[in-house]
Amino acid sequence: MKVLVTGGSGFIASWIRKDLLARGHQVLIFDHQDRRQPLADGEEFFLGDVRDATAVTEAAAHCDGIIHLAAVLGTQETISNPRPSAETNILGSLNVFEAGTQYNLPVVYAGVGNHFMRLQGTGCYTITKSAAEDLARMYNAYRDGGRITIVRPVNAYGPGQSVAAPYGTSKVRKIAPSFACRALVGTDIEVYGDGTQISDCVYVEDVARVFATALQYNAATGRPTEKPVEVGPLTSVTVNDIARAVAGYASEVTGQPPVGVKHLPMRPGEVPNAIVTSDTSTLQQIGMTAADFVPLDEGLRRTVDYYATHWLPGYLEAA
Template identity: 30%
Template sequence: MNSLVTVTGAEGFIGSHLVETLVKSGKRVRAMVLYNSFNSWGWLDQLSPDVLAQVEVVLGDVRDPLSVRECMRDAEVVYHLAALIAIPYSYQAPHSYVQTNVVGTLNVLEAARELYTPRVVHTSTSEVYGTARQIPIGESHPLQAQSPYAASKIGADKLAESYHLSFGVPVVTLRPFNTYGPRQSARAVISSVMSQIAARAPVVKVGSLAPTRDFNYVTDTAAAFLAVGDAPADQVVGQTFNTGTGVEVSVGELVEAISRVMNSHARVEQEPKRLRPDASEVMRLISDSSRLRQATDWSPQYPLLRGLEQTSRWFLDQQNLSHYRTGMYAI
C-alpha cells in the first residue's frame, strides 16, 4: 500500500498543486483544510475528479492541537504549508500571524513528537532573509524580519530547528522563493497584473517596480516539496533548503514581460496603497539553491517566459477569472 502523507494548508495555492503532485506520484493524501461553514475546500474544489477521488479531505484548524494531531496520525510525511502569507495584511493583524504561523507550527511539531512522525517538511519563505546582504542568497544568509509576516515565519523556522535539535523531530525546512502560477491569490504581483489584464482593465495598477525577485513556477516548487519528502533522511533531515531558479528579475521587467505575453497595451500605474513602508520593503531576493540540487535530483524545469505563458492562459479562461475581484486591491 502506498504511504500516507498529510498536507496542511492543502486548500491554498501551493498546497493544492502539491496535493496534485503527490497524488500523481502515487501517494495517499490526507488534506487538511481550514474549517468553514460553507464546506468549501478552497482550490481543491478545482482539482479534477480523478485526482480529488484519491484525497481524504479533513476540515480542521492548524491553531487547534487536537485537530492537527488527528490529521497527522499514521502519516509517513507531513507537509506543513498552513500559514497566513499576505505581507500587507500582517501590518494590520500581526497577532493572527503569530497564532497561525508560529503557534500552528508548534502544534504540528508537538504532534510529530508525540506520534513519532517519520518526517515533517516545514514551509519557510525567502522573506525571512529580508533585503539581500550578499548575492545569491544561501541558507546561511542572516535572517531579517522586515515585516510582521517575516517575523512570524522566522519564529516558525526557529521552532522547527529547535524541535529537531532538542527532541530529534525529523524536520526538513523548505524555503521557496517567489512562487507563481495558476490559482494564486491576486495579492501577488504576477496574478494581480494578469487578472487585471485578463479583465481588460485600461490601467494596470501595481506597487513598487524596483524590487527584484527570483520567480518560480508552482510546478517546480511542488516538485521540490516531493524531493525533500522522498529523499533519504541522512541527506535532508535537519537541514534548510532554498528553492529558486537563481535568476533575478525586477518587478518592472516582470510587468513588461507579462504585457508582452498577454499582448496588452494597458497603461501601468503605481498605486500608493500597494507600496510597503520603505524600511519594510525587501528590495532584492535571488536564490542559491545548490544545496537542494546536491541533496536531491531537483532542478527547476520552467524558465520564466514558459511559466508566464502557462499562467496567462489560465487567467484568460473566464471561468478561472471569475474567482477574482479584479476591480479591487487584494490585500
Template identity: 30%
Template sequence: MKVLVTGGAGFIGSHIVDQLLEKGHQAVVVDNLSTGEEEYLRPDLPFYRMDIQDEGIDRVIGEEQPDAVIHQAAQSQVTRSIEDPLGDARTNILGTIRLLESCRRHGVAKIIYASSAAIYGNPQYLPIDEQHPLSPLSPYGISKGTPEEYIRAYHSLHGLSFTIFRYANVYGIRQVPHGEGAVISIFIDRLLRDLPLTIHGDGEQTRDYIYVEDVARANVAALARGDGETLNLGTGVNTSLNDLVKTMEKISGRKLEVNYGPNRPGDIKYSYFNIDRVKSVLNWDPITDLETGLTRTLDFYGAL
C-alpha cells in the same frame, strides 16, 4: 508513503497533493478553506476541513498515521500580520507548534515546512544564500521564521526529521490575488478586468519568481532527501517588475496600462536567491522559466 498536507486545498498545497498522487504516494489533506478550494482535490481523497489551530488536528494525525507532514497552511498576508499580529502568530507559530506536538505524539518521521524569503528582510548582499542574516521587517516574516527554530528543536529533542524551504515569490495556476508574493496573480486579475496595473516606485525593484509546479516537485523530492536542511527555493533569476510587465505584454499581445506611484515604506528594492544548495541537496532544478510559467497561467485564466 502516506503524507498529510496542511493547506492541501490551497494554491501551493494542491499542486503538492497532485504530484504526491502522481508519484504513487497516499495523500491526506487538512485545510480550513480560508483561501483553498475543495474542487482542487480528488473527491476520493481523505479531506478534513480544519484549522491547524484546532485541537482536532491531533485526532486526525493519530487516526491517519502519516509517515510525513508537508506543512503549507499559513496566514500569508503581510498587511494582515501588521493589522493583527496576534492572529498572525496564532496561526503561523502556535498552529505549527500544535502540529509538531501531534507529530511527536504519533511518531511522524518527517516534517517539511514552508518558510519564506520574508525572514531575510532587506538583503545585505545578493544573491541571498542560506547563511544570510535574518532581519524580518514584518510580523509575517517573524511568524514564518520562528517555527524554523521550533522545528530544529523538535529534531534535537525528539528526533523529528525535517526539511525547511524558504520560498521566493511563488506564482502560477490557482493562486489568489493577494498574500505575500502574489504580484503576478494581482497583475493577471487586473488584466482580466481591463484595469491598469499599479506599481509602487519605479518598477525596477526585483524579485525571484518561481513556478508553483517546481515548488511542488521540490517538496515531494524532500520526502527522500534533504534531512536536516534549510534551503532557499527559487530560480536564482533576478526579474524586475518592469520586465515582468513586458513579458506579460509579449505573451498576451496586449499593451498594459501601468500607473506608477510612490514607494511604499518598508518595501525591499532588490531580492533574489542563490539556489546552489537546494539544487545539490535535492538533485532538483527549476525547470519552468518565467515566460513558460506565465503562458500557462495566463492561458488557464483565459487571458490569452
C-alpha cells in the same frame, strides 16, 4: 506513504497534492475550511485547524509524513492585525512539529524566501514564519524524533492562484494574478515602488515537486536536510521586467496594445530596493536543480493564458 498536507485546500497545496498522487502516495487534506473541492482518488479530507493541537495530533496519527503549509498570509494585512498570523504561523506550526516528533514522522515546513527581511522591519508574516523555522531547528537539534526539513520558496505563481480586489475576492494581493488580470482588461499594471526591486518568482509546479521530493528524501534517510532548501530560478529579474513580460503576453491574447506600468508608493512592510533571491545550490541536497525548472517566460505565458481562459470570461460577463 499517506501524507498529511496542512492548508491542503490552498494554491500551492493543490499542486503538491497532484504531485504526491502522481508518485503513488495518498493524501489527507487538513484545512479549517471545507471548500467542497472534489477529491481525487487517494485523497481524504480532515476538517481541522492547526491551532488545535488535538486535531493536529489526531490527523498525524493516521499518516506517514507531513507537509506543513497552513499559514495566515499577507504583509500589510499582518501588520494591521498581527495576532492571527502569530497564533497560526507560530503556535500552529508548534502543534505540527510536536505531532510529527511524537510519531517520528518526516515533516516538511514551508518557510519564506524573504526570511532575512525579518531584521528589516517587514510584516508579521515573515517574522512569524521565520520564528517557526527557529522552532524547527530546535526540534531537530534537541528532540528525539525531530525530522523537520525547511523548504523556502520565493514567490510561487501559476494557474489557479486566487485573485484579489478589485478583480477577485482574495484578501491577499499576489504579483502574477494582479499583473495578469489588469493587463487582460486593458488597465495599467500597478507596481509598488520604482520596480527595480528583485522579487524572484518560481512556477508552482516546480515548487510542488520540491516539497514532495524533500519529503521523500526525509522519509528515505530518516533525517532532514542539513540546510533549508531554497526554491527559485537561476536568473533574477526586476519587478518591472515581470510587469512588461505579462503586459506583452496579455497583448498577444487580447490583440490590444500592451498596457503600461503605473508606479505606486511602497506599502508598509515592503523594503525599497529589496533583493529576494534563492541559493539554488541547496536543491542539490535532495537531488534537484533549478536548471530543470519552468523558465519564467514560459511560466508567465501559461499563467496569462490561464487567467484569459478561466477568469476573464466570467469577469467580463459580470461587468
